[in-house]
Amino acid sequence: MTEPTYSRRVIDSKEELEAAFSRLREAARRYASYTQEQVDAVFRAAALAANRARIPLAEAAVEETGMGVVEDKVIKNHFASEYIYNAYKDTKTCGVIEEDAASGFRRIAAPIGVITAVIPTTNPTSTAIFKLLLAIKTRNAMLLCPHPRAKRCTAEAARLVLKAAVEAGAPEGLFDWIDEPSLQLTDAAMREADLILATGGPGMVKAAYASGKPAVGVGAGNTPAVFDETADVEAAVSSVLHSKVFDNGMICASEQAVIAADGIYDKVREEFAARGGYLLNAEETEQIRRLMIINGSLNAAVVGQTAPHIAQLAGFSVPSETKVLIGEVESVLPQEAFAHEKLSPVLALYRASDFGDALNKAERLVEDGGYGHTAALYIDPHRAPDRLARFEERMKTCRILINTPAAQGGVGDLYNFRLAPSLTLGCGSWGGNSVSDNVGVMHLLNIKTVAVRRNNMLWFRTPPKIYMKQGCLRHALAELRDAMQAQSVFVVTDRFLYQSGMLTPLLDRLHELSLRFTVYADVDPDPTLAHAERGADAMRQFEPDVILAVGGGSAMDAAKVMWVMYEHPDTNFHDMAMRFMDIRKRVYRFPDMGQKARFVAVPTSSGTGSEVTPFAVITDEESGIKYPLADYALMPHMAIIDIDLMMNQPPSLTAASGIDALTHAIEAYGSMMSTDFTDALALGAIERIITYLPRCYHDGPNDPQAREKLANASTMAGMAFANAFLGVCHSMAHKLGAYHHLPHGVANALLIEEVMRFNASSAPTRMGTFPQYECPHTLARYGQIAKAIGLHGDSDEERLERLIEVIGKLKHKVGIKPSLKAYGITEEAFESSLDEMAREAFDDQCTGANPRYPLIDEIKAMYRRMYDRQEASE
């Protein structure tokens, strides 16, 4: 063959190797800028050149190594050039290889640099062609480390691939090879490389991994072929012979042992004998054992030799047409020479008492010599699918070949067209390898993933129907019957409401509509799981198709929990209450609701918003823990806002729930997850509460206009925070209320100003994490609230102060005290609860949406300031 057009330096020392690496690095640097079109042209030219030289290269390999068969090596060379070209000719390996513009996501392929490739003596030209083509396609330079026994033919393969590549435009010196191989030079080449592609014995692969450089190494095989009793014996035997005789058994995936089911064993034996297998007698078996294995290691003299030659070395003769020597043996332990990988046309034949025995034998053979490599099964998959499944389950091999000659099947694309063509077969962690696939171009690329910042999707969820205006209850209830086709209504309410007779018009109306109904009035403030369980029991008795929750937050929350228990009696509330960062990514999948009953909520106070939120809080009476439940499955199907049920709220309830609604709106507006939709609702709610809460507080029973505005504001705030969520004020209020027994609204009222000042910082210790929250801007958001309610100022700071002042005055007007101390909590009691309160508030579900991510000490400081704060001056 012709020499390349430029001169090449012989690499036979460390100095020459170092010099070669600097040339390779330069070539790699130049090649890295090639386009996909340029690379594909080089790839094609190189594949064609290798393909054309398949016969001389095969001849050179057999002549130099004294192993294998020319005709079979021709197939390997042909495979390495044609199949690899075909498999990757359209694969994108340069620049952008994947793009999803809508998601802001791109993957860009970059070359690795200089790859050191160790080439085995068993496939010295085909593996060289294979690895060089992969390197070309991935824009890498490559140094080949041939085996000393095959150094000339490997170099020849490299030379002609390089020549064709350079002629097609590749940089000169893109590949090089060690001329005088030694382990020291191979070692040095591994240490210099950017990546090692090691094919060879376990020693070489270990050396690759030990070099400290990233390595794709592949391990040894000891393929068992199990013949199930449903196997087609004729086809199976021919398949094994075809594979085993290939290149005189030097393919690492070749069958080393056949394990035949007892029922077909004799037939298998006869079939082997008829097709060129030679069944060794006891004496010959022993002679082969002695020849093959020397102190547990494979005798190099038998590798890649023909069956007659091996027999002769062992001291007996077999017919010249013998394809494979077969030893009928029993032990699968390493002491049995036939249980080893033989790299020659020598095969072990085992009799399996049943399929379980066959699996045990195959497993042991794989464990001792071919962990992770390949296992084969001959079976009728339609008649014995369960045994096929058991085989797949048990074999710790990365290729499981069915009814396939393993040597040709394992390299892929010949007997199955999804298995990638490759001459380097990964054996996974079982084989101590970094890959379990058939190695291909993807293993020789660095993939850069470009991720452009994107906004998190959000949605707006609300009950399908919200009735409003005084007196709407009549119409809404009619709809239960007419639109929902309800027949049985289960009313959940609290004892006070029921006993006060306030529910009478509602119940009369249900009666009037001929709806069957029952009233469950055993709901206390802070309802417990036990309460809810009792209610759910009653539901199961009554079997309603509508649950009508009438009351404040407690009744509505208790009814929601009863609803869950009624629909899904096995629900685990622990799992359901698990905190989440994103309601759409939570681990717990909330059960579907509404299969048995629809949920209709009728608030009788203006604060909680529970009639339009997917939230409920329930207390575990045993541990005292409050479970906050949140999922859109808990969203009511209908909310009815009718002030007829609200007119006689006592002023203290009006004040606490009104301030609660105000903090809902303020926190929803400040939330990182706020949207234009929630903003409009939140601002509308704030305006109305500030205007109408004092009127309601002072003369609620006689001021229906103020009542209605406040009721609507509470529901609007509920819709805002149902979608934008709340913040750290609620986190802290939950714990403050629990530890010091304050009404929820009062707890929020005590904290809101502290939290607003905290959130308004333009340089917080930590800002919240959410893609659309770009920089701390909560001060401006509060400024917008101030403007919306007509407060002016020269700066957002000033507007914030005005807003805080207005809120303070409002609280004062409705009888809320300025500090926790004023509610009679001693400093001692407060201080002793502080650490725990702060920790728990930090972990509260509401904290996640807060625009400033609070540190625990910061929460503590807010609690402290709130404790003995002085009232804002009137």
Place this chain on the structure above:
Amino acid sequence: MKTEQILAVRKHKTVYRDGDRAVKLFDTCYSKADILSEALNLARIEETGLPVPHVHEVTKLDGRWAIITDFIEGYTLQSLMEAQPVRRDEYLAQFVDIQLSMHRKTCPLLQKLKDKMSRKIDESELDATCRYELHARLNAMPKHNKVCHGDFHPSNVMITPQGQAYILDWSHATQGNASADAARTYLRFCLSGEHETADGYLKRFCRQSNTARQYVEAWMPIVAASQSVKGLPEERDFLLSWANIADYE
């Protein structure tokens, strides 16, 4: 100094008794470095607390280098085994026990077994292919740091009349993998035609040290290659047949 009884004659060295001392006298052709290294090895092994003859002098007698050590009175395990073949198993068990007690010691300044083996493979007359395979195999072997005798054989274990065992001849000592040391012992038995003893020894060693036989066997081509350097010409073919192996692929 008067040299009395000749205790042993080896290639290029003779050991004499001189009262309570043993004098190992080297021929003039012997490498000075090897002699000093042997003395240094012995001195280092002394520090491990193993029962060995202590070094007293390294000197020149009539122009020849000599190492003077304690004389250990007794019989070698080899001669005991020959004298009482019925007790062979018992002696073999004792032999393995002594070897394992040695392997429990460390001696950080001894040369490293893998370095020595690597050098020996280079010095061997094996062809490049075979050397490449052996280097690859050696490289992949685990690195240990146990005291290895390098020629642990019953002829190098002396049993005193009180029953105390002494380990002699530390010229090949290294630190490394105990299985290599066992493979060396096995080879040594095989070379002297004691195949049955070799097998009995290896089984015992594997059982008593809880080592897989393959693990010891993996060292055999390497120790055979190492032994072929400066080995006896009549052993060469045997050793090379052990060394000519292929690694699985």
